[in-house]
Amino acid sequence: MSQQEKILEEFRSVFNKLxxxxxxxxxxxxxxxxxxxxxxxxxxxxxxxxxxxxxxxxFYMTRGAISKxxxxxxxxxxxxxxxxxxxxxxxxxxxxxxxxxxFDIHENLHRSFRGRDDVVFEKISDxxxxxxxxxxxxxxxxxxxxxxKQGIRLEESPIVE
Amino acid sequence: MSQQEKILEEFRSVFNKLxxxxxxxxxxxxxxxxxxxxxxxxxxxxxxxxxxxxxxxxFYMTRGAISKxxxxxxxxxxxxxxxxxxxxxxxxxxxxxxxxxxFDIHENLHRSFRGRDDVVFEKISDxxxxxxxxxxxxxxxxxxxxxxKQGIRLEESPIVE
DNA sequence: GTTTTTTTGTTGACAAGGAAACAAAAATAT
DNA sequence: ATATTTTTGTTTCCTTGTCAACAAAAAAAC
Numbered sequence: 415m416s417q418q419e420k421i422l423e424e425f426r427s428v429f430n431k432l433x434x435x436x437x438x439x440x441x442x443x444x445x446x447x448x449x450x451x452x453x454x455x456x457x458x459x460x461x462x463x464x465x466x467x468x469x470x471x472x473f474y475m476t477r478g479a480i481s482k483x484x485x486x487x488x489x490x491x492x493x494x495x496x497x498x499x500x501x502x503x504x505x506x507x508x509x510x511x512x513x514x515x516x517f518d519i520h521e522n523l524h525r526s527f528r529g530r531d532d533v534v535f536e537k538i539s540d541x542x543x544x545x546x547x548x549x550x551x552x553x554x555x556x557x558x559x560x561x562x563k564q565g566i567r568l569e570e571s572p573i574v575e
Numbered sequence: 576m577s578q579q580e581k582i583l584e585e586f587r588s589v590f591n592k593l594x595x596x597x598x599x600x601x602x603x604x605x606x607x608x609x610x611x612x613x614x615x616x617x618x619x620x621x622x623x624x625x626x627x628x629x630x631x632x633x634f635y636m637t638r639g640a641i642s643k644x645x646x647x648x649x650x651x652x653x654x655x656x657x658x659x660x661x662x663x664x665x666x667x668x669x670x671x672x673x674x675x676x677x678f679d680i681h682e683n684l685h686r687s688f689r690g691r692d693d694v695v696f697e698k699i700s701d702x703x704x705x706x707x708x709x710x711x712x713x714x715x716x717x718x719x720x721x722x723x724k725q726g727i728r729l730e731e732s733p734i735v736e
Numbered sequence: 737g738t739t740t741t742t743t744t745g746t747t748g749a750c751a752a753g754g755a756a757a758c759a760a761a762a763a764t765a766t
Numbered sequence: 767a768t769a770t771t772t773t774t775g776t777t778t779c780c781t782t783g784t785c786a787a788c789a790a791a792a793a794a795a796c
Contacts, residue, residue, distance in 0.1 A: 417704055418689060418696045422593075424711040425586060430635065431718040432583075450752080466775055474591065479753045481776055503761040503774055528579060534710075534717045535579045542706050543578055549699060549707065550585040556695045557592040611782080627745055640783050642746055664744055664791040 436527055443523055444516065451492075452520055454483050455509065458493055459517040463506040492516060597688055604684055605677065612653075613681055615644050616670065619654055620678040624667045653677060 437449070444452055457472055458464050469480045484507060487493045492513035495505050509517055598610070605613055618633055619625050630641045645668060648654045653674035656666050670678055 416689065416696075417699075418692065421704070421707060421711070424708065424715070425590065428711055428714050428718065429586065429590070431715065431722065434635075435718060435722055448752085467773080474595075476754055477775065478755080478777080482752085485776090501762080505775070528577065530721065531579065531714070531717065534714050535577075537713065538578075538710060542710065543582070545703050545706050546582060546710065547585065549695075549703065550582070550589055552698065553692070553695050554585065554589050554592065556692065557589065557596060560691065561592065561596055609782085628743080637784055638745065639747080639785075643783080646746090662792080666745070 436523075439527075440520075440523060443519055447516060448483075450483055451487055452516065454480070454487060455492060455513055455517050456520055458507045459509050459514070463498075463504075465504050465506050467504075487513070597684075600688075601681075601684060604680055608677060609644075611644055612648055613677065615641070615648060616653060616674055616678050617681055619668045620670050620675070624659075626665050626667050628665075648674070 440449065440452070447455075453473065454469055457469055461468065466477050466480045466484060469475075469484070470477045473480070484493065484495075487507075488495065490512075491510055493507045494510055495507055497505055601610065601613070608616075614634065615630055618630055622629070627638050627641045627645060630636075630645070631638045634641070645654065645656075648668075649656065651673075652671055654668045655671055656668055658666055
């Protein structure tokens, strides 16, 4: 196995563990709310004039899927919708007081997760941070370029009728 | 945003891009086979006497889900099942020649993905590798310990009737 | 050796999310 | 100004995976 594969595999493993570990506590403290619902609440609480389309883009999900989630949140009175006077098409969301409660619980959980893992991050020097950050930036840029190539290639082979 | 959150966010972003980018080509080259099916084929091709339970554990999925996937693969004649003489309960899988073809295509794709990203990894020095690897190891161990705590806590609160 | 418990694989009911079709509104072209 | 195209949100149908219940086999307890 190459160094490349080893590093990526380790990333993946750490991520899986992190997700698995956090989900347990999440489910316990936020019983009755699905992860995707909490996710939406978090986004709505942190952005101005969020709508179905923004949420979909942020989560790499379809508008249809988000539409269903926000509908459930509206039914539960955790969010409410509003519109601007100059646009009758876009529908924005804001948290209700009950939604804000869920939002706060979630934020506190995140803080506690961060605290739990502090011991690890304290041992990282600034230089080590920089090394990793630089690597991730490089990789990210490289992938952006490759995604761009893909995009162009797709456009270059249009459906002919 | 703390350094901790920043690094994790960058990890997540790189991963999303990687998945997104690779999936495109995968779907193109392995048309007619779902990602989860290919995933199972890969595992079956690389392990001895794989069964539903092993696959489920490897992918963090339920046995039910795996059972359905392997059923589809059996119908497509990409895998076949066999049993040992001393055990009438466990059912193992192996690739058919057709399944082997899919396996090989998948392996080649992986090689090409690796080649595509070589430019990035070539720029990483051995020390930088070590830094990242050490960090990931530490984090991984820390999470294992935390998961253990969770496990114990769960066992300590049995359902009383 | 018999009984109980655990493991293994399968199935059916259910929920989540994607794809596509759609209507209404907005933006753009002409 | 009008016609066309794009954007936005919703709904329906379909696929995938989870959960719970189950039967058969194996393992463990007694």
